[in-house]
């Protein structure tokens with residue numbers, strides 16, 4: 113069995129962050145491990161508070177894993193400040209995992225800043241050059257290049273600009289555009305469009321976390337990047353479609369739907 117490590121924030125309600133990542137890894141048949149970089153008090157209605165883990169502790173968690181266990185892929189999610197970003201980058205430069213999927217989490221669906229605005233430059237300079245693929249949503253891509261993105265053509269242009277920051281590939285997610293969700297992948301040579309089917313359900317809490325973790329799991333399992341993205345898109349559509357009726361706000365996706373397809377509520 114392959115192993116995948118998530119370096120991200122904890123979501124107490126289990127829909128996004130570390131918890132979504134670990135559930136996604138299990139559903140992909142890979143052994144999941146975690147480095148917690150921040151803790152959020154969060155539910156389906158919003159984020160109430162965030163507390164960062166110290167850089168020293170983040171570094172020690174990374175050391176604990178890499179000095180003992182082979183890591184086939186890493187997914188990076190919510191990392192909120194300059195010092196956390198710096199220690200993660202320093203450690204990954206030492207341990208050099210084969211695949212790094214970077215989800216540049218900035219703002220939760222409910223509007224809470226998960227990346228401190230002053231840490232954007234560190235994200236660009238320290239983490240982007242290490243990434244096998246970076247997976248911003250439309251807003252995050254826009255923040256990275258200081259431009260708003262409103263259609264497919266602008267997504268392609270943005271992907272090329274973000275590629276110039278140093279990642280091996282860029283996947284801009286189109287979930288927040290009207291119509292069917294189309295994601296755009298750019299690898300420095302050409303653009304590939306992944307045409308999704310919009311699922312009109314209120315279960316999109318943690319979709320970005322889930323997609324990036326599914327890509328990491330698929331890469332660890334030996335798929336090419338294009339295959340990894342295609343399979344991850346199919347997975348996220350199923351997970352939204354079978355979303356669980358939990359909480360009063362935006363509900364979570366369902367990582368068990370392949371095994372329990374009829375279960376959609378907690379009873």
Ligand SMILES: Nc1ncnc2c1ncn2[C@@H]1O[C@H](COP(=O)(O)OP(=O)(O)O)[C@@H](O)[C@H]1O
Pocket residue numbers: 248249250285286287288293294295308309310311312313316318319320321323345348349352
């Ligand atoms: N309602 C939906 N139906 C189907 N796919 C969706 C839906 N919303 C988002 N997606 C897909 O889920 C993934 C996460 O996208 P998005 O929601 O844009 O990211 P984020 O959670 O980071 O804001 C993308 O592949 C996107 O196309």
Ligand SMILES: Cc1ncc(COP(=O)(O)OP(=O)(O)O)c(N)n1
Pocket residue numbers: 120121122123128129130152154189190217219220221222226316317318319320321322
């Ligand atoms: C701890 C934590 N990490 C990341 C997010 C953002 O997750 P995302 O998949 O983008 O989902 P939404 O915030 O859009 O639901 C988070 N909320 N918490």
